[in-house]
Amino acid sequence: MTSYKNNNVISLCIMGDGGVGKTAVTIQFISNHFVYYYDPTIEDSYRKQCLVDDQVYMLDILDTAGQDELTAMRDQWIRSCEGFILVYSVTSRSSFDQIQFFREQIIRVLDSDDVPIMMIGNKIDLDDERQVTFQEGKDLARCLGMSFMEVSAKNRTNVEEVFNETVRIVKRKEDPQSHKPSKDSDSKKPLVNTSKIIKKINTRVKQTKTSIC
């Protein structure tokens, strides 16, 4: 939800399977420390300023921890946010398989295929227990039209980059022409191509869906 006045406020929603480290990633970004055990200063809504491409943005981050089974309440969160970060753990194959269902839920609720989504794989510091390779994550993200990055909330690896990239994606979705100051004829063709690509992706998604089922 954008503010009526300030266009630099961006609402982000962090989603994922239970226990993948959503809260840890968020707190690492907000407070610059890893939550080894419970911290009394935890809050459910977090707000932080960040500098992305010479512009200051105020990030309003929602953490969906504990919302694993509450699909209806989660829909409200989805409607109130502009950007989404889907988190899975590289040490858990099942959390990786859930990414598609989260994306489908987002698309169904917002009734749009063009949603700014960032997909991240957490816990890369536990490389000995890795069950999902980087290439698998990258392929799925490309197939579903999402950006991909691997992070470690413990070591603060790529945590800043994740949120910066998410802001870029959201801004790119909102104002595509501002980033491409070209002719109208040139701008129309990419739009048509992107729609075709999205349709192909949807067919692929359905195929993968049936294959998974």
Add this chain to the structure above:
Amino acid sequence: MIFLFKTSNKYFYLLGVGGSCFLGFVFLYFLKKSYNNKNNKFIESDNNNKNNFEKEEKEMSQQLIEIRKKINDYSKLKYPTKQGILFKKSRYLKEWRNRFFVIEEDILYYFDIEKGNNSNKPIGTPLGIFNLLNCSFTLITNEKRSPLVFKIQEENGTNKDYKNCLISCESAEEFNQWFQLLPQIKQTMDRKKDLVIKLQALSRKKLQQKKYQQLKESALTIQRFYHLYEGERKLARFIFNVIKVQSYARCFIDRMRYKKIKEEIMVIQSHFQVIKAKNRLEKEFMRRRIAQELLSTEKSYVYNLKLIIDIFIRPLINFNSIEQRVLSVSEISGVFGNWERLYKINSDLLVLIQCKLDNWSIDQTIGDLFIENTDSLFEYTPYVTNYDHSRKLLAKLTSGNTNFRNFLDAAQRDKRSKYLDISSFLIQPIQRLPRYELLLRDLLKSTSTLHKDHKYLSKGIVKIKEITMYVNDQQKERENLSQVIQIQKELIMDNIKLSFSSATRLIREGEIKVSKKKTWNYMYLFNSQLVIIQKKDDKKLVKEVIQLEQLGIRDDNSSSSNTITNDSGTDLLNNSSNNLLLLSSTISSPDLSSSGTNAINTSSQALPIGTIGNKFKLIISSKTEISLYFDTPEEKNNWFADIAITLNRLETQKKNFEKSINLQTIN
């Protein structure tokens, strides 16, 4: 006398011996006369002469045989006492002949004399032997030759067995010389015996001395040996002592080592106990920390609830004049819902949690609080169901109402709000409910199973979960209802009547074709009806409405024909059983209603009913059929599955309704 001069030494020696013998014989002779009768002896001797000779010959022969073996010649006699020539009367011819007589020790020998040159030498073996100690001498006066004739008679213990011979001498002196030797001989013999005894004693002494000396030598040898190996003996003793000392030392060392090991074991045990106690303390520490987090998050949550009341709700309500009023009462309740009620609920809960933590101890329980006092959390339902409407209304008001926008700007600048937007505050109640489950779950993890709070926390988690799922379900119901209402508004009905009830649910919608050549139409699948519409100029015209209670579907392209109808009971039972098998085999859920809901929720699942073709038929009645065409086979399969599931669910509801009617009639 010549004879005496020739062998002076020998004769002298013999005289001595003979003298002593003669004296002895005379003495014995006189003793016998005094004690025995003279006549008897003479008579006996005369009568037994012949017998005596025979016996004598036997004895002589025996003795001579024995002696002749030893002495074959006169030269063998080495130490004669006396020797000479005497006249002896022969035994058988009765002639007096010269014989050479020799006395050696206690034996009398007589030899034959060489004839010829008067050499007077003995020749050959002795002709006779007499043991003088056993002989007796008698003087015979009857002989014609001379008065000096005496008889030598050897006695063998008996009167019968004896031998004798008659010997005569030339003169009495010679006679005395010969027979005085007898006592001398006896004396010498006795002396000899004594000497023998002495020698034996000496030899015995020597033997004893020899033995003693041997013993002494052996003793000395032993002593020498003992002395020789004294060093080794001392060494052995030393070694023994060393071994003894070593054994003592080893025993001591083992005892010390055992003591050390025991100390190490005790250290390790104490270490384990410390670790165990540390784990227990850490668990208790984590438990207290999580409880504190529950308190602090509840405190901040209640603070935020009160903040919204103070900054937004109360100022909006308390505007005095109508002109200054920013929002109406309905608008305020539309945006904030039952916010004040939530504040009261959670402030009461905060008081209880605070009371628990003020009296915190190891045995304190907190799960019972959530079991008994969380029924009021059900009142979150109207707020959650109103949230979507609230969000939309807020967007509308901020875009349209200038006074409200200014009011929000002023409120956002307040430092108490921590620069959070109102939307961030409005979403907090929705975030708070599932947070309780997370906190209680972590608290349960830090509580040991022996703790009495473990049971309470388990029940508390179940209860919180029930509340959140109830709220979630209510939200879902609300969404469905709004969706149906929205569809109802969009539809345009000319001739056909379409009615919706509050229980109507939208299951699926999408594009279809009624025939291959015609244009695309649109179809809605509700839980009780199937609606086909036609789109013209952004308008939706209801073309046909089909009630699912009398509907059947058939897929001609599949290998096995599946027909589901409700008209005839038999067909319905058979086909429904087949379809139930298909459903149960694919969805693998025994409960049909739950499987239906699962299928509706996860509409991506597809039944394996013919992957060829993109159409199936709707059987409205025995005469009327409609073929439906779809874009892709997958879409066709999805539609078929949803319709089949919906039909089966209607059938189960119908059966349950009939059962309930039967129960009512019975009651």
